[in-house]
Amino acid sequence: MNREQKRLLQRQGQVGTDGAATRRTTSQDLARRRGPRTGIKQFFKEVREEMRQVAWPTRPEVINYTGIVVAVLVIMTSLIFGLGAAFSKFVTFLFQK
16 A cells, blocks of 8 residues: 555545554444434425525526527527538538549
């Protein structure tokens, strides 16, 4: 094991500073570290609080962004279709001779 691997394993907690392997964490150890689980009511309450903090766009902004997306979609579709048609014509021209 080289120094780089050893340092990585130390950062991950799999190897101690002396290079000896540390014991593996069990699911019980992880559960103890995480603490008690929240209930479903608490989860949805916290989700609702977080959603209130979101900066939602106004109606004119949504209309503007939608227009931009549609315009770019039309331009890119036309470009890809045009390039496909041009290459198709070129390839058929090459193989006809």
